[in-house]
Amino acid sequence: MAEKGRFAPSPSGRMHLGNLFSCLLAWLDARAAGGTVLLRIEDLDRGRCREEHARQAAEDLRWLGLDWDEGYEAGGGEGPYLQSRRTELYEAAFQRLREAGLVYPCWCSRSQRLAASAPHLGEHRDKGACPCRAFTEEERGLHASQRPPAWKAAVPHRSVAFTDLFQGPQSFDLAEDCGDFVVRRSDGIFGYQLAVTVDDALMGVTRVVRGRDLLDSAARQIWLMESLGFPPPRYGHVPLLLSADGRRLSKRDRDLDVGLLRAEKRPEEVVGWLGTMAGLCPPGTACTASELLPAFRTHELPRTDIYVPRMGGYEEMMP
Ligand code: GLU
Numbered sequence: 001m002a003e004k005g006r007f008a009p010s011p012s013g014r015m016h017l018g019n020l021f022s023c024l025l026a027w028l029d030a031r032a033a034g035g036t037v038l039l040r041i042e043d044l045d046r047g048r049c050r051e052e053h054a055r056q057a058a059e060d061l062r063w064l065g066l067d068w069d070e071g072y073e074a075g076g077g078e079g080p081y082l083q084s085r086r087t088e089l090y091e092a093a094f095q096r097l098r099e100a101g102l103v104y105p106c107w108c109s110r111s112q113r114l115a116a117s118a119p120h121l122g123e124h125r126d127k128g129a130c131p132c133r134a135f136t137e138e139e140r141g142l143h144a145s146q147r148p149p150a151w152k153a154a155v156p157h158r159s160v161a162f163t164d165l166f167q168g169p170q171s172f173d174l175a176e177d178c179g180d181f182v183v184r185r186s187d188g189i190f191g192y193q194l195a196v197t198v199d200d201a202l203m204g205v206t207r208v209v210r211g212r213d214l215l216d217s218a219a220r221q222i223w224l225m226e227s228l229g230f231p232p233p234r235y236g237h238v239p240l241l242l243s244a245d246g247r248r249l250s251k252r253d254r255d256l257d258v259g260l261l262r263a264e265k266r267p268e269e270v271v272g273w274l275g276t277m278a279g280l281c282p283p284g285t286a287c288t289a290s291e292l293l294p295a296f297r298t299h300e301l302p303r304t305d306i307y308v309p310r311m312g313g314y315e316e317m318m319p
Contacts, residue, residue, distance in 0.1 A: 005030025005207045007061065007068065008196070010042045010117060011053030013251035015060050015258050017308065018211070018241040021274050025238045026209035027066045027289055028296040029165065038203060039071035041082045044116040044195055054082070060258040064267050065289050078203045083195050090190040093198045093228055094183060097153070102227055103183055105140055105149030106132040115150075115182035115191040120213045120248070133180065151184040153193075153224070160219040165236030166301050167212065172219035181220060197221045201230035212237040212305070213248065240305045241277065249308070256308075277306050 007023050009015060015023075030037045039058065043049035058073050070077040080086060097103045108130045133154055135143070143149065155174040163169050172178060183194040200208060200221070208218070218235040225232040240248045249255040261270055271292070272285035279302055280295040281287060 001206060003030060003033040003035025003206050004204050005033075005035055005037045005209060006071075006200070006203070006205050007037065007039045007066075008042050008199075008210070009039075009054075009057045010045065010048075011050055011057060012045065012048040012117070013053060013257070015057050016249050016251060016255045017258075017261065017274075018249035018255070019057075019251075020060070020064060020258065020270065021241055021277065022209070022211050022238055023061060023066055024064070024271065024274050024289060024292075025236075025278065025301070026207075028292060029207055029209045029236060031290075032293055032297050033207065035207065036069040037067070038077060038205070039068045039074065039081065040199060040203065041072050042118075042192070042196070043082055043084045044189055044192065046084070046116075046189070048117070049084075051082075060262070063258075063262060064270060083199065086195070086199065087190065089202060090184075090195055090198055093194060094151070094190065096228060097183065097194075097224075098151075100227065102154055103151045104133050104135075104154050105144065106130055106152045106180075106182070107143045107147065107149050108132060115185050116189050116195075118192050118196075118214055119217060120211070120250070130180065148186045150182050150186045152180045153183050153220075155180055155220075155223065158223075160222050162218065162222060162232070162235060164215065164218070165207070165209070165234055167215060167237050167303055170215065170218070172216055174219060174223055177216055178220050193217060193220050193224060197224040197228070197230075200233055201225060201228065206233045207236065208233050209236040209238060211240050213240060238278075239302055242305050242307050244307065246307075248305070273309075277309065278302070283309070 005026050007026055027037055041054040068074055072081040157175040159171050159173050161171040181193055182191045184190050215237045222232045268286040271289055272281055272287050275281040275292045276283050279299055280292045
């Protein structure tokens, strides 16, 4: 089967160095496997996402020298490539889960707010079953007459094992490590886990490469894939980039964004800098992404998170 990787940015702000790092590695992984790449925009969280950020993300990836064969601004394949335009597909998958008795209505107010975005490290999400899972039909009817429910996946007590492309063998107990999670919020917005699973399956993605903080999401997504009758892709979780004080770089903290980088550096310098962090080239290298391919094929990536090393002028560029 033809291999296919993907970039899946959320347009909630300008991308930062950590986003570029994950995208570069996703591109290297797909190209090293002789595969294609697609670009999908994950804009379910309407409150935070803007299409101008999506256009900017595409432009920033192009500036770095990363290309894609299908997707946002490229067309082809199984679009549309903006999640906000794929509601009908999520609805169909949700109905299948509902018919299979794998989701239940939930009226708890916690846990819903962030369900449309990926659960990055350090974000506290509700874990586990809530009282609503055990409600009788009568109790459900009573609550439903007051306000619309969110819907949660009822995960079984079962382990999901897979071999991560970069982190090696993994095993998660769905109930203990992941817990029931929101697949549809009470306002009708579909959750990140369901949307990403449906998209990766329908778009024919075979290699999902992204930040290590989404490692346990892979267990949820594999379970959803199996429940919906799709073959799961391979997953590869790359180290996170950390600031000098040990924080994961994030858009919310306004960490070094690509706009600042572009004002000061050439794309080859940034690719070389990222390549050094991944152990693919010596410090001070300036190169294209393609020039990192031979090293990517033969070297193992570090498994632990990486402090961003100094590149000339880096400190001055921190906002
Ligand atoms: N859209 C998510 C993010 O930008 C990535 C989700 C994924 O790769 O599965 O954080």
